[in-house]
Amino acid sequence: MKKVISILLVLILGLGVFTACSNEEDPADTSETTEATEGGETTTGDEGEDEALSGTVKTGGSTSVEKVMTALIYQFQADNPDATIEYEMNGSGDGIKNTISGMYEIGHSSRDLKTDGTEDGLVATPYAIDGIAVVVHQDNEVESLNADQLRDIYTGKITNWSEVGGKDAPITVVTREASSGTRSAFAEIIGLEEDDATAIVASATTCDSTGAVQTTVSQNENAIGYMSFSDVDTTKVKTVQFDGVEISTETLKDDSYKLKREFYLVTKEGATLSPVAQAFIDFVLSDAGQQLVTDNNLLPVD
């Protein structure tokens, strides 16, 4: 008898745990729904500055902008507690595609819009500039490379450092994985991956993150890689000049260093944005937003 009772008690307690869990979840669910319904009521016009902004804006796209965009959204939502910016990370391509289809009000892109007609009817507003640094091992003597040399290295035509003024050693090409934003920006600027002849050599060591590129290059005296300038640690790797120009905040600003890309907010041309979406874009381009851009080791736009 006692055993039966204890088993029943255990079962009841166990049930209690489950109900407790679902009870806890319920209020959260309701609060979320309320938030969403509140979002449905749109505030009127720009005049309503006194009125608190409320609503949800669906955005999505590039993963390269994650660091800075998360910081921007966090600050914006802290300033406007009733406003929510959703950010789906699925790559620049999807960000642009879904902005065209209307799924996102704002798309995030780490590349400029294509001019082949497939991405017409959109406006890309740049808000940050990111330099792409070409990095080699610290002991590497090569100081400068130009676009042609880089292209030949990455397509496998140049395989030895002596061909570009270094010591006699085979080059280890380090690249990012397919569909990485950094990879496509780098490839576009130096003219890679346009056709079979300019495909990145298959034997290239492939890393899945900026950090992995830096680690791989720092451990391999014959390696060459490319990465976001904001993440370069000069105690680990050496940056190579591009066309004789050293990468720095200054050379990026005065446009003399050409290996760079911009981060964009993509919207529909001529469309009236919801107040929250408009306020968010204004915030990103404001002094406070641009300060966050600078804080995240990117260059602000002027």
Place this chain on the structure above:
Amino acid sequence: MKDHSILRSARTKSAVELVMHILFIVCGLLAVIAVLFISIYMIASGGPAIAKIGVFKFLFGQIWNPEAGQFGILPFILSSIVATALSILIAVPIGVGAAIFLTYMAGKKTGGIFLFIVELLASIPSVVYGLLGAMLVAPMIFKLQTMLSLPQSGSLLSATIVLVIMILPTIISVSASSLQAVPKTYNDASLALGSSKIQSIFKVLLPAAKSGIIAGIVLGVGRAIGETMAVMMVAGNAAMMPTLLGPVRLLTVGISLEWAYSSGLHREALYGIGLVLFVFIMIINIVLNIILKKGGKKA
């Protein structure tokens, strides 16, 4: 007065029986449902991409270039097979040798400490093996590559060495327990017939423990083919046909490397790789089951 009614206790008893019965059925079903769900999900999400790309082009295509719409995973499949086969070839003699030492040569005390260390080895997270591989193994291979004037990079050899260390504990412990299960009388009989200790080990004990050792090997194959993290850190991950000293990308790495940024057909193709891997693992498990069943019948 205590309640001693047979009827009442029978009633509560049957209620408990029923509740527990249902509870156990639910528990059992959960596992089955999980497997079923995963199987259906893998086929449903990986199948269409393979069909779109074309089974032959997908499985036997030699070029993986998602940007250009080329989705050939033959390099990944071959790399996975070669890396697994090589690591098994190296790990089995060492592992079985260690198991023989553990069972017949080491004393009880030494054997115990030895087994404890082996089990410790088995429980080290794979990312730690990857770290060791990247810090210790890869630089040694770099030197070898420089000597042969090849570019320094992660390589099939580094990946194989890391895999060997990772699958050794499995092979050692499974082989040791199957050797220990061989009746002592076999050994006594063979020694009494005049065979030496070594003869007895190779001619009598090893054959008797064969099915257990094979099971250990198959388990090792399963672990090697499914390993991702450690391999990704040392293999160089280039999508090219495997060469011993060149970078390779295994099936598992093929998925995890490009997962984050992929979209559309590219992502579906990654599911396709998952399906191929899933089929590989299923085949290994079926083989394992057959071996274990055969072994069970003999004994």
